[in-house]
Amino acid sequence: MQNGPVREAGDGWVLVVPLKPLRLAKSRLAAAAGDELRPALALAFALDTVAAALRCPAVAGVLVVTEDPAAGERLRGLGGPPGGTGVPEGRVAVLPDGPGRGLNAAVTHGVRAVRAGAGPSGARGGRAPVAALNADLPALRPEELARVLGAAAGHARSFLADAAGSGTTLLAVAPGTEPAPAFGPHSRARHLASGAVELAPPGVAGARQDVDTGDDLRAALALGAGPHTTAAVCGHGGEAFGAFRRCGASRG
Ligand SMILES: Nc1nc2c(ncn2[C@@H]2O[C@H](COP(=O)(O)OP(=O)(O)OP(=O)(O)O)[C@@H](O)[C@H]2O)c(=O)[nH]1
């Protein structure tokens, strides 16, 4: 697995990636994927999301917030072993969910931890710009994330709406700004109402394409999902997601 360029400590964004325990995650996908494949898909989406993020030159590191230790270990492995990528502790750190529970509590907990210096190697603690990024973006591409973060750099607090136009896939905050996350159904309207700036960079379809349903997964596969998602889909009946021709042609 490619870990991206070796970075000097202190530059770039830290991404806070919340991940629900896999046994519970992506419950809306159960109808299309079944309960055997659903957790594997949830992990594959997260692996592809984080792997793409690590290949984005604007990203210093990733803090995964999850109550699922096994999933956390898989994701931590993408950041490389301690010292193995030229940074002392790897580029992916894992933090258990904080008290309060739920997605927004997890994001707030993660941002606070980064600012307290508990983030991945390469982060600047309180001086790093931070973005919460959902873990269900299997078609995310590094260059898309670079465009989104480049657009976010000019704002104290900003967000990217999802492909459906009702939700949010990324919420970015400058140092010193509270994230005040309002993720969940219809979060685009809540983030707008809270004063966050909506980002509109061109060419970021994969960064917007979150996967909640079978139709969303078909859309992500059509955009070009990453290798973990492609392998999970193709290993368990890719035909269910119209992926016959894509199986064996992982984007890598
Ligand atoms: N750490 C943490 N992450 C969460 C929690 N709830 C949701 N997430 C993550 O937040 C992101 C967006 O959530 P959803 O798109 O609703 O994903 P989900 O909750 O797995 O999907 P459904 O079960 O279908 O609602 C995903 O990366 C989830 O894994 C939570 O309680 N704790």
Ligand SMILES: C=C(OP(=O)(O)O)C(=O)O
């Ligand atoms: C958490 C969100 O996504 P979803 O609608 O996928 O739950 C959101 O859009 O804020």
